[in-house]
Amino acid sequence: MGPRLPTRAWIALAGVALALVPLAKPPAFYESFLYLVFHWVVLATSWNILSGYSGYFSFGHGAFFGAGMYTTATLAGQFGVPFLWTLPVAALVAALFGMGIGAVVFRVGRLRGELFALLTLAVTFVLATVVLNTPIDGGQGVNLGGVKLPAILPTPSATFYILALALAVLTLYIAYEIRRSRLGLGLFAIHDDEDVAEVMGVPTFRYKIVAFGVSCALAGVAGGIHAMFVSYVTVGETFSIIVPLTVVLMSVLGGTRHWLGPAAGAAVITVLLYLFTAGDYAIAGRAAVGLILIVVILFLPGGMLGRYAGRAAGRPVARGVAPPAGVEPVRGGVAPAAPPAPAGEPLLAVRGLSQSFKGLRALDGVDLDVRRGEILGLVGPNGSGKSTLINLVSGHYRCDGGRVRFGGRDLAGAEAHRIARAGIARTYQIPRPFQHLTVLQNVALTARFGRDALDRESAEREALHWLEFTGLAAKANDLPADLNLHQRKFLELARALASRPELLLLDEVLSGLTPSEIDDAIRTIRAIRDRGATIVFVEHVMRAVMELTDRIVVLNHGRVIAEGLPAEVMGRAEVVTAYLGKPRA
Amino acid sequence: MNLPSATLLAQSVLSGVFIGALYGLLGLGLSLCWGMLRQINLAHFALAFLGAYLTYQLSTVGGLDPLATLLVVVPAFFAFGVLMQWLFARFAITPFNSLLVTFGITVIIESAIQAVWTADPRMLDSAYGHVKFKVGALYVPLPELLTLVLASLLAIAAWAALRYTDLGKAMRAAAEDAPTAAAFGVNERRLGFLLSGASAAFAGIAGLCLALSFTLAPSQIYSWVGVVFAAVMIGGLGNPLGPLVAGIVIGVSESLTMALTAPAWAPLVSFSLLIVVLLVRAEKI
Numbered sequence: 001m002g003p004r005l006p007t008r009a010w011i012a013l014a015g016v017a018l019a020l021v022p023l024a025k026p027p028a029f030y031e032s033f034l035y036l037v038f039h040w041v042v043l044a045t046s047w048n049i050l051s052g053y054s055g056y057f058s059f060g061h062g063a064f065f066g067a068g069m070y071t072t073a074t075l076a077g078q079f080g081v082p083f084l085w086t087l088p089v090a091a092l093v094a095a096l097f098g099m100g101i102g103a104v105v106f107r108v109g110r111l112r113g114e115l116f117a118l119l120t121l122a123v124t125f126v127l128a129t130v131v132l133n134t135p136i137d138g139g140q141g142v143n144l145g146g147v148k149l150p151a152i153l154p155t156p157s158a159t160f161y162i163l164a165l166a167l168a169v170l171t172l173y174i175a176y177e178i179r180r181s182r183l184g185l186g187l188f189a190i191h192d193d194e195d196v197a198e199v200m201g202v203p204t205f206r207y208k209i210v211a212f213g214v215s216c217a218l219a220g221v222a223g224g225i226h227a228m229f230v231s232y233v234t235v236g237e238t239f240s241i242i243v244p245l246t247v248v249l250m251s252v253l254g255g256t257r258h259w260l261g262p263a264a265g266a267a268v269i270t271v272l273l274y275l276f277t278a279g280d281y282a283i284a285g286r287a288a289v290g291l292i293l294i295v296v297i298l299f300l301p302g303g304m305l306g307r308y309a310g311r312a313a314g315r316p317v318a319r320g321v322a323p324p325a326g327v328e329p330v331r332g333g334v335a336p337a338a339p340p341a342p343a344g345e346p347l348l349a350v351r352g353l354s355q356s357f358k359g360l361r362a363l364d365g366v367d368l369d370v371r372r373g374e375i376l377g378l379v380g381p382n383g384s385g386k387s388t389l390i391n392l393v394s395g396h397y398r399c400d401g402g403r404v405r406f407g408g409r410d411l412a413g414a415e416a417h418r419i420a421r422a423g424i425a426r427t428y429q430i431p432r433p434f435q436h437l438t439v440l441q442n443v444a445l446t447a448r449f450g451r452d453a454l455d456r457e458s459a460e461r462e463a464l465h466w467l468e469f470t471g472l473a474a475k476a477n478d479l480p481a482d483l484n485l486h487q488r489k490f491l492e493l494a495r496a497l498a499s500r501p502e503l504l505l506l507d508e509v510l511s512g513l514t515p516s517e518i519d520d521a522i523r524t525i526r527a528i529r530d531r532g533a534t535i536v537f538v539e540h541v542m543r544a545v546m547e548l549t550d551r552i553v554v555l556n557h558g559r560v561i562a563e564g565l566p567a568e569v570m571g572r573a574e575v576v577t578a579y580l581g582k583p584r585a
Numbered sequence: 586m587n588l589p590s591a592t593l594l595a596q597s598v599l600s601g602v603f604i605g606a607l608y609g610l611l612g613l614g615l616s617l618c619w620g621m622l623r624q625i626n627l628a629h630f631a632l633a634f635l636g637a638y639l640t641y642q643l644s645t646v647g648g649l650d651p652l653a654t655l656l657v658v659v660p661a662f663f664a665f666g667v668l669m670q671w672l673f674a675r676f677a678i679t680p681f682n683s684l685l686v687t688f689g690i691t692v693i694i695e696s697a698i699q700a701v702w703t704a705d706p707r708m709l710d711s712a713y714g715h716v717k718f719k720v721g722a723l724y725v726p727l728p729e730l731l732t733l734v735l736a737s738l739l740a741i742a743a744w745a746a747l748r749y750t751d752l753g754k755a756m757r758a759a760a761e762d763a764p765t766a767a768a769f770g771v772n773e774r775r776l777g778f779l780l781s782g783a784s785a786a787f788a789g790i791a792g793l794c795l796a797l798s799f800t801l802a803p804s805q806i807y808s809w810v811g812v813v814f815a816a817v818m819i820g821g822l823g824n825p826l827g828p829l830v831a832g833i834v835i836g837v838s839e840s841l842t843m844a845l846t847a848p849a850w851a852p853l854v855s856f857s858l859l860i861v862v863l864l865v866r867a868e869k870i
Contacts, residue, residue: 057681108864113681114625118814119863122856125811129853139849241807245688252685283696290692297686298676 007176015169019162028157035157035229037270038164039222042171043243044250044262046218049175050211051248052256053184055191057113060101060120062243063127064216067094068223070131073142073233084150087224094220095213097127102212106205121244128239141234144227163225171218172263178214179259180456182448187211188257189445192434199396201420201449201499249289253296255303257436264304345408347372347534348393348424348503353402353412355388355558362388364558365402370503375525375535377549377566379542381579384555386538387429390505393536394426395419407502423451425501427492429508429538433480439491440476443467443498450499459498466494470524486517493524503534510541522547546570554578589844592722597844598837603729605816605829605836607798610736610791611809612817612828613743614784620823621760622777623680624673627810628687629788631694634806636662636792638702641709641801651711651797658789666785667778674777691806699803706802713797728797735790736829743783743825756780760823812839812852815859834858 022031047061068090075081075089101123105111111119131137152159178184186207189197198204227233246269247262254265269289276285302309346369355363363385370376378386392399395416404412411419425446433442443463447454454462467473470490475483483491489509496504506525510518522544529535539545545552546566554562554569556578562569569575589597611633618624636658643654669690672678678686716727747753758766759773767773795801813828816835820827835858839851 104864111863114684115818115863117681117684118818119860121811122815122859122863125852125856126860129850129856133847133849241810248685249688283700287693287696290689290696293689293692294686297678297682297689298672301682 008173011169011173011176015165018165022153022155022158022161028155031155031157031161033274035160035164036274037267038161038168039226039229040246040250040266040270041168041263042164042222043219044247044254044266045168045171045175045259046215046222047244047247048215048251048256048259048262049178049218050187050208050215052251052262053179053187053191054208054211055113056208057117057248058120058215059117059241059244059248060124061215061219061247062239062241063120063124064094064098064219065223065226065243066124066127066131066238067097067216068220069227069233069238070136070142070223071220072224072227073144074136076147076228077142077144082150083147083228087221090220090224091217092220094223095217098216099209099213102209106208121241124239124241124244128235131239132235137233137235139235141232142227144231144233147228147231149228160225160229164222167218167221167225168263172260174214174218175259175262178211183207183210185441185445185448188437189434192436193432195396196428196432196434198416199394199420199426200446200495201417202445203415203417205415249293251303253292253303255305255309257302257309258305261303261305261309268304346370347407348536349403349405350389350393351403351405353389353392353404354400355385355392355397356400361558363392363399366555366558366560368553368560370534370536371551372534373529373532374550375529375537375548377545377552378536378538378555379540379545379552380555380561384578385558386555387507388558389555390426390507390536390538393419394424394505396426417449420446420449420499421451421453423500423502424505425450425496425499425503426505427489427496427507427509429511431480431485431488431492433483433488433491433495435480438477438479439472439483440464440467442480442491443494446495446499450501452500462500463494463498466497469497469527470494471520485512486514489513489521490524493528497528497533501533503536504528505536505538507538508540510539510544518544542570594841594844596723597840599723599725600729601837601840602833603726603733603836604840605833606729606733606736607791607794608813608816608832608836609740609820609829610732610787610794610832611813612820612832613736613740613825614787614791615813616817616820616822616828617743617780617825618784619680619817620821621756621780622670622673624678624683624687624781625680626669626687626784627684628669628690628694629784630806630809630813631691631698632662632665632785632788633791633795633809634801634803635694635698636789637796637799637801638698638707638792639789640793640796641707642702644709644711651709651713651793655790655793658792659786662785662789663782666782669785670777670781673781674774695803695806702801702803704803706800708800709796711797726798728794731797732794735794736832739787739790740825740829747825752776752779811859812855815855815862818859819862 021034043061043065047058051057071090071093072083072086075086076083105116105119132139149156149159153162186197186202186204189200189202190204190207194204250265250269251262252265253268254263255261272289273285276282276288296303300306348370350366350368353363353366354361366385366389378389380386391397393404395414398413402412403410406422406424409422411422434445437445440460440463443466444459447459447462448456464473464476467476470493472487472490472494475487480488480491493509510521513521518541525535525537525548537545537549549566551564552566552569553560554575561578562572562575611630615626615629618626639658640651640654643649643657644651673683713727713731718725718727747757755766755771756776759771759776763773812835816828816832820831835855838854842854843851
């Protein structure tokens with residue numbers, strides 16, 4: 001039995017057990033108290049689906065909660081819609097509102113971290129002002145005292161209890177499933193390095209919108225139920241800054257990288273506040289919560305469940321498993337490949353590619369063909385546009401002009417994740433691994449988001465295969481920070497390979513390596529080509545260029561100045577000039 | 586729509602300038618800390634209110650002139666700012682975590698205020714509160730004028746210090762590239778203490794202005810957060826004159842909105858402005 005079933009079963013079991021509580025006919029007070037616990041569990045957990053997983057910390061959760069609250073208040077209070085029917089509408093209104101905001105905000109590239117937090121907070125206040133000044137509220141608040149509460153259970157407190165419990169179980173289940181899904185992996189990659197995630201094939205924009213929508217919908221339902229629970233809805237209470245801050249506090253306290261973290265934080269904070277209030281120490285209780293927040297951030301940055309966060313994603317298939325048979329070691333014994341046949345349509349055809357950075361023409365009408373099966377060396381002095389070319393072809397930047405045809409498809413200006421899906425993979429000159437994912441997860445990610453979009457288990461097998469290939473298998477469960485530069489360069493390589501690319505763009509994989517490490521790397525790259533990949537090889541280490549490449553293209557000042565066989569091209573006068581300058585006299 | 590009279594409009598522009606000056610004064614320390622130390626100090630607001638309550642206490646119970654209370658508040662707050670910076674440096678706190686930690690500090694200060702002065706509103710009844718000048722058809726209340734003068738003086742002084750003194754230049758260098766600045770002999774640690782201390786002291790001075798013009802209640806702390814953040818963002822992080830100018834722009838647009846529509850619409854202006862600025866200028870912040 002895999003690890004999936006028990007956790008799901010546990011969620012269901014806990015839900016059923018708690019659903020039996022009203023049978024014992026506890027005092028209404030306890031049901032109401034537990035209602036509040038579930039209420040905060042839903043708000044904190046739903047917030048975490050976008051903000052905790054992807055790192056887009058929203059301070060606007062109050063707005064979506066409030067949108068749900070006022071949807072129910074308006075429909076039930078003014079139009080006489082039965083209460084339960086208002087809840088799906090509350091979810092929809094909150095989700096559409098959130099996704100609408102996301103559609104605008106997520107288009108703005110750098111709006112992350114504290115700026116996203118501020119923006120969502122501002123949205124809350126704008127919504128509050130609009131609600132306050134329109135007939136939705138009108139300034140007096142909405143009284144729901146006259147709305148009939150359906151008698152799901154005999155008493156109102158039991159009914160609220162069971163509604164909130166059902167929503168909490170649903171929310172936790174969704175949070176758990178997302179955490180384990182492709183969506184969850186993509187969100188965690190976005191958290192660590194969004195640009196790289198996109199280039200590795202994660203549809204970042206769509207994922208953020210989806211996560212935002214789910215997050216807001218759940219908050220909206222919680223708001224709808226809460227409107228009925230408080231029965232008198234006011235703008236001041238609904239849209240106060242306290243709601244988002246409390247939600248953030250709970251999630252951070254519990255641990256934002258664990259699906260259960262926010263729920264744990266919510267339970268602890270709600271109980272704490274209750275204990276202090278009950279003992280007439282409400283003020284001291286608030287101060288204690290403040291102090292706890294400070295202490296947790298300083299001493300326990302991952303939250304209460306932080307240490308279990310890695311495991312919550314599911315035990316990697318590879319852990320403790322012997323290397324699979326049939327993975328041949330790379331070191332030594334790889335025969336040099338025969339030069340490829342030059343016939344046929346090029347795999348990659350670049351025409352007139354241009355890119356400017358604030359007036360600096362980094363690329364100026366570059367034409368370039370990459371033939372199927374070859375290793376094309378891309379050389380040129382510093383600043384000649386080699387990395388820019390890689391960044392454009394891989395979609396890391398969008399180009400200003402020109403065409404890129406790959407395997408018969410036009411890819412210029414396409415979103416980076418589509419380029420990755422089409423079969424182009426790249427490495428970064430300065431390794432950019434996802435810092436909070438293990439080495440194995442880093443590599444499995446591209447397998448899941450690559451051309452073949454493998455499922456979880458196949459992706460991890462694929463990843464382990466490439467870790468073997470690059471000699472990193474022993475490090476599979478370490479974090480990238482534990483690797484040295486050589487290993488991180490190879491992690492880049494393994495990550496690019498696991499997407500099973502047709503075209504591999506290698507951006508200075510050898511820079512910074514020692515001579516013997518370079519020998520290793522050269523053998524590895526040959527072995528990759530022998531497996532059928534086409535490679536564009538950007539490199540300054542001339543020995544490697546001469547040994548590995550079938551053909552080279554020389555760039556200078558963003559233009560192609562020479563092209564041909566390595567030995568012949570490097571002897572040309574204009575190439576020597578580009579590197580060393582003109583000889584005097 | 587009925588247009589209000591010219592006098593009424595002029596008076597509301599004037600009150601917008603005054604409230605904007607307070608936004609700017611509250612935003613000054615916030616902007617400097619955010620722009621130069623990469624800290625988002627939510628506790629700045631709680632500190633300002635603590636300063637206001639201290640002013641209230643020292644002048645109603647202690648019998649001090651409200652302005653004289655600064656002699657106590659400013660050094661005490663400076664020390665508090667230094668202490669906070671020590672904590673932040675000791676634990677190498679990220680910008681986002683600084684927001685959460687200072688929220689914790691805010692809650693603690695708020696609870697302390699509530700424990701000492703209760704949740705009931707307090708109003709400082711000072712001699713300054715009753716003084717009003719009449720300029721043409723317009724009334725200029727002394728406390729508000731004092732706020733404008735203090736806010737302008739501090740903003741200009743901070744700007745001049747950063748621009749013209751060696752210390753200020755060192756500070757800007759450290760903000761731009763701390764390791765390089767340190768390599769050239771800039772003591773980044775000490776500058777951090779100075780900046781954080783000064784910014785807390787600014788909060789104390791803003792507290793005086795709050796006490797002179799507003800009714801104090803612990804829950805009021807949060808009502809300033811949004812609009813002052815808007816002023817800070819619009820004014821540009823780390824720019825000492827920015828919050829004042831942006832604050833006055835926001836203040837005037839708010840009070841014109843209030844005069845022309847209903848008072849309750851006012852927040853829409855500042856937050857819509859903030860959203861637009863964030864979306865348009867995200868690359869530059």
